[in-house]
Amino acid sequence: MPQKTKETPMMEQYLEYKKQYPDAFLLYRVGDFYEMFYDDAVKGSQILELTLTSRNKKADEGIPMCGVPHHAIEGYIDTLVDKGYKVAVCDQLENPADAQGKMVKRGVTRVVTPGTIMDKSSQAKDNNYITAITSNRNGFGLAYADLSTGEVKVTSVDNELDLTNELQNLDTKETVVYGKFPQKYLDRLRKIGILISKIDELEENYSFDFSNITSENEVSTVKLLISYLIKTQMRSLDHLKAAQSYETSSYLLMDHSAQSNLELFKNIRTNKKSGTLLWLLDETKTAMGSRLLKQWLARPLISVDKLKQRQQLVQVFLDNYFQRSSFQDYLTKVYDLERLAGRVAYGTVNGRDLIQLKTSLEQVPEIKSILLDIGDDNLSAYVEQIDEVADIRDLIDKAIVEEPPISVTDGGLIKEGYNDQLDQYLDASKNGKQWLATLKAKEQESTGINNLKIGYNKVFGYYIEVSRGNIDKVPEDRYTRKQTLVNAERYITPELKEKENLILEAEEKSKSLEYHLFDQIRSKVKKQIRRIQALANILSRLDVLQSFAVVSEDYHYVAPEFVSGHQLEIKDGRHPVVEKVLSNNSYIPNDVFFDQETNILLITGPNMSGKSTYMRQLALIVIMAQIGCFVPATSAKLPIFDHIFTRIGAADDLISGDSTFMVEMREANDALKHATENSLIIFDEIGRGTATYDGMALAQAIIEYIDKNVKAMTMFSTHYHELTELESQLPGVKNVHVDASEENGDLVFLHKVLPGPADKSYGIHVAKLAGLPDEVLTSASKILSGLEGNSVHTTLSESIHEPAAQIQAQPSVTPVEDETQLSLFPEEKPVKKESKKENQVIKELTSQDLMSVTPIEAINLLYKWQKKLK
Numbered sequence: 001m002p003q004k005t006k007e008t009p010m011m012e013q014y015l016e017y018k019k020q021y022p023d024a025f026l027l028y029r030v031g032d033f034y035e036m037f038y039d040d041a042v043k044g045s046q047i048l049e050l051t052l053t054s055r056n057k058k059a060d061e062g063i064p065m066c067g068v069p070h071h072a073i074e075g076y077i078d079t080l081v082d083k084g085y086k087v088a089v090c091d092q093l094e095n096p097a098d099a100q101g102k103m104v105k106r107g108v109t110r111v112v113t114p115g116t117i118m119d120k121s122s123q124a125k126d127n128n129y130i131t132a133i134t135s136n137r138n139g140f141g142l143a144y145a146d147l148s149t150g151e152v153k154v155t156s157v158d159n160e161l162d163l164t165n166e167l168q169n170l171d172t173k174e175t176v177v178y179g180k181f182p183q184k185y186l187d188r189l190r191k192i193g194i195l196i197s198k199i200d201e202l203e204e205n206y207s208f209d210f211s212n213i214t215s216e217n218e219v220s221t222v223k224l225l226i227s228y229l230i231k232t233q234m235r236s237l238d239h240l241k242a243a244q245s246y247e248t249s250s251y252l253l254m255d256h257s258a259q260s261n262l263e264l265f266k267n268i269r270t271n272k273k274s275g276t277l278l279w280l281l282d283e284t285k286t287a288m289g290s291r292l293l294k295q296w297l298a299r300p301l302i303s304v305d306k307l308k309q310r311q312q313l314v315q316v317f318l319d320n321y322f323q324r325s326s327f328q329d330y331l332t333k334v335y336d337l338e339r340l341a342g343r344v345a346y347g348t349v350n351g352r353d354l355i356q357l358k359t360s361l362e363q364v365p366e367i368k369s370i371l372l373d374i375g376d377d378n379l380s381a382y383v384e385q386i387d388e389v390a391d392i393r394d395l396i397d398k399a400i401v402e403e404p405p406i407s408v409t410d411g412g413l414i415k416e417g418y419n420d421q422l423d424q425y426l427d428a429s430k431n432g433k434q435w436l437a438t439l440k441a442k443e444q445e446s447t448g449i450n451n452l453k454i455g456y457n458k459v460f461g462y463y464i465e466v467s468r469g470n471i472d473k474v475p476e477d478r479y480t481r482k483q484t485l486v487n488a489e490r491y492i493t494p495e496l497k498e499k500e501n502l503i504l505e506a507e508e509k510s511k512s513l514e515y516h517l518f519d520q521i522r523s524k525v526k527k528q529i530r531r532i533q534a535l536a537n538i539l540s541r542l543d544v545l546q547s548f549a550v551v552s553e554d555y556h557y558v559a560p561e562f563v564s565g566h567q568l569e570i571k572d573g574r575h576p577v578v579e580k581v582l583s584n585n586s587y588i589p590n591d592v593f594f595d596q597e598t599n600i601l602l603i604t605g606p607n608m609s610g611k612s613t614y615m616r617q618l619a620l621i622v623i624m625a626q627i628g629c630f631v632p633a634t635s636a637k638l639p640i641f642d643h644i645f646t647r648i649g650a651a652d653d654l655i656s657g658d659s660t661f662m663v664e665m666r667e668a669n670d671a672l673k674h675a676t677e678n679s680l681i682i683f684d685e686i687g688r689g690t691a692t693y694d695g696m697a698l699a700q701a702i703i704e705y706i707d708k709n710v711k712a713m714t715m716f717s718t719h720y721h722e723l724t725e726l727e728s729q730l731p732g733v734k735n736v737h738v739d740a741s742e743e744n745g746d747l748v749f750l751h752k753v754l755p756g757p758a759d760k761s762y763g764i765h766v767a768k769l770a771g772l773p774d775e776v777l778t779s780a781s782k783i784l785s786g787l788e789g790n791s792v793h794t795t796l797s798e799s800i801h802e803p804a805a806q807i808q809a810q811p812s813v814t815p816v817e818d819e820t821q822l823s824l825f826p827e828e829k830p831v832k833k834e835s836k837k838e839n840q841v842i843k844e845l846t847s848q849d850l851m852s853v854t855p856i857e858a859i860n861l862l863y864k865w866q867k868k869l870k
């Protein structure tokens with residue numbers, strides 16, 4: 001930071017502002033540039049790839065400096081904010097010419113932060129939530145707002161885990177804290193990419209609707225959020241809606257890992273929307289609809305009544321194809337009303353925005369009449385509530401031209417006939433131009449100069465231009481020379497100057513009157529923001545419901561029936577996303593059935609047969625049902641679930657430094673502790689992250705625990721075939737397997753789920769499909785046969801209770817020489833005497849615990865061995 005030398009007045013002013021915004025890049029307007037100094041300049045020049053210069057080049061210790069042109073500032077702000085930084089914009093508040101040698105008045109006019117940035121077109125379909133968190137004796141408060149749509153919500157949670165989950169589910173980029181908050185916890189949030197903004201003082205003087213919140217803790221959490229918004233936004237927050245309190249338990253709960261494991265919003269491999277449930281379901285026509293769909297998916301309902309209402313409207317859209325299509329046509333012409341309302345409140349709305357608002361409102365009467373025409377009582381009752389906001393539509397129609405300019409200060413915005421005074425000015429300026437045209441003709445005639453022109457420039461206004469060849473014809477007594485160009489001379493006349501005053505005055509006055517009128521219109525629209533928001537709310541709901549109808553029709557989904565009690569029956573269920581991706585109806589449908597007695601479906605089957613798909617399919621069907629959508633099945637009877645827990649795939653939590661197995665156990669623990677008999681648990685190969693016996697023991701103990709204590713409907717896939725014996729020991733466990741068959745030594749996946757356990761695991765067949773070298777496969781088959789021949793397995797329940805020493809003392813398996821056992825790969829060559837390298841590979845291979853390796857690990861091992869042998 002700065003040295004203690006005497007600063008110039010400007011740098012003193014800069015440092016004063018910088019002191020107020022120490023955690024933001026301060027962009028400080030100097031002339032046509034926004035400059036950064038000191039550390040901001042050093043860091044900013046790197047991030048924005050700007051040239052770093054020095055303010056005081058002569059001095060040894062020049063002040064580092066870099067700048068961006070004022071007209072390009074928005075792009076630079078976006079880049080900084082995208083990277084998680086804050087930016088404070090310090091503007092010149094007066095024209096430098098008026099400062100009369102004194103320091104130009106400046107002030108910070110806005111602070112842009114990751115949680116409050118608005119209007120990024122790339123994010124039209126996403127909410128950007130700024131959050132605030134508080135801690136209290138009973139737990140934590142969490143409030144969030146989307147500044148561009150005006151939504152404000154607040155909730156309370158018991159513990160840090162739930163708080164983090166909620167923050168992650170909201171995908172917040174920034175959270176506000178006040179006073180003391182456990183530092184360790186804040187560090188964790190920073191690690192998952194959330195910017196922490198601290199404030200030291202709460203704002204007092206503002207009006208905001210707290211009437212829907214009763215809890216004091218929640219009120220203070222919202223107050224914290226609003227205080228931060230006032231501090232950073234420095235403009236009207238009138239569009240913020242009344243804060244709503246919500247309880248996380250009034251929705252189907254899914255923690256962040258469940259949301260990402262089930263690929264609701266982001267594809268795990270690409271991190272993109274493609275291949276996700278959102279991608280499949282999003283046939284919305286408006287950005288508001290798309291955002292609402294995302295919110296519904298993040299918070300499925302648990303109220304059967306509400307779900308039935310949604311289902312019923314989906315059915316109406318399904319039954320009325322033609323009305324649905326024309327409704328869609330009109331919807332596509334509706335702009336983002338929520339965000340337009342936000343811009344109106346912020347005062348950043350321009351003429352084009354108002355025309356977008358008008359165009360959107362113009363669609364509403366048509367939309368209403370199409371929907372009422374369907375004649376469905378429920379839909380009609382809903383549609384009747386639509387306020388067309390016709391007064392605003394008519395006002396804009398009367399006042400604003402159809403194609404207004406972007407700028408609101410340069411005129412050209414207001415329609416003729418809207419204001420008498422303005423019409424007069426416009427007339428004067430128009431007449432003036434007509435007068436100029438007549439003057440030109442007159443002068444051409446009187447001087448005989450045919451190419452005489454009349455032009456205008458900012459320095460000396462209107463002039464007559466005569467080309468050099470005609471100068472001798474200029475009437476010197478009437479014309480006064482003003483400017484000499486290479487090929488022409490420019491003149492003025494008293495008559496021209498007199499008229500010029502009138503024309504320019506009219507233009508000037510009309511511009512300022514137009515701005516004044518525009519401002520009045522903007523204020524009138526601002527007063528009706530609540531009505532525009534209410535309209536946006538209804539249209540976006542209808543948009544999502546029509547989207548459900550489109551998807552349900554395209555993929556032949558059915559309305560699920562909600563049943564009470566511990567039972568579930570899905571006929572011909574499909575994984576919606578895999579089905580969409582697979583071409584020509586090649587998806588094999590499968591039933592799922594839980595009766596009163598069944599708690600756990602134990603799923604076995606070869607790798608790649610479809611176990612994970614089958615389990616995910618159930619979770620996605622449940623989620624689709626609980627957002628009111630139809631589901632991929634020929635029939636579905638489902639209970640209402642309260643919570644979905646998943647343990648799927650190998651997700652290392654690199655941030656917290658936990659290993660795969662640790663994450664696996666943490667997620668299992670979460671489910672065992674919090675699941676109820678109304679929950680759904682999806683456990684994909686629990687226990688595979690550790691040694692076979694440990695893994696198997698844990699898996700069995702978990703199954704027993706769920707069956708005895710939790711009683712949640714559970715799908716449990718495993719490669720531990722020994723676990724299938726549990727069916728005979730535990731009343732709630734039922735075996736199913738995904739079928740596969742062997743044809744001429746090749747594995748054929750049937751993807752059909754059948755009752756009972758799988759007979760074989762076919763791991764080596766899958767390795768063959770992956771293209772591993774014959775030599776490795778042959779070797780693996782030999783070893784497998786040896787293992788099977790020397791089987792050391794006692795029954796599982798016996799083995800897991802053996803002392804560790806005894807387990808380790810079991811005989812290690814040596815390669816088997818008996819070729820008669822090799823049936824898998826008949827064309828194999830005679831076994832030659834092993835070299836040192838081969839012996840090493842065989843040794844590693846035989847000591848490998850095949851039951852505990854994942855398919856990926858197996859492929860890696862095989863790759864390593866092949867490399868060695870080569």
Ligand SMILES: Nc1ncnc2c1ncn2[C@@H]1O[C@H](COP(=O)(O)OP(=O)(O)OP(=O)(O)O)[C@@H](O)[C@H]1O
Nearest residue numbers: 586587588606607608609610611612613614751855
């Ligand atoms: N019912 C089905 N119909 C058609 N194809 C399917 C079906 N189920 C799964 N598949 C296909 O099989 C592939 C593998 O399925 P999945 O990942 O569910 O297997 P898995 O048994 O869980 O394998 P692993 O045990 O190796 O994890 C899927 O990507 C999908 O393309």
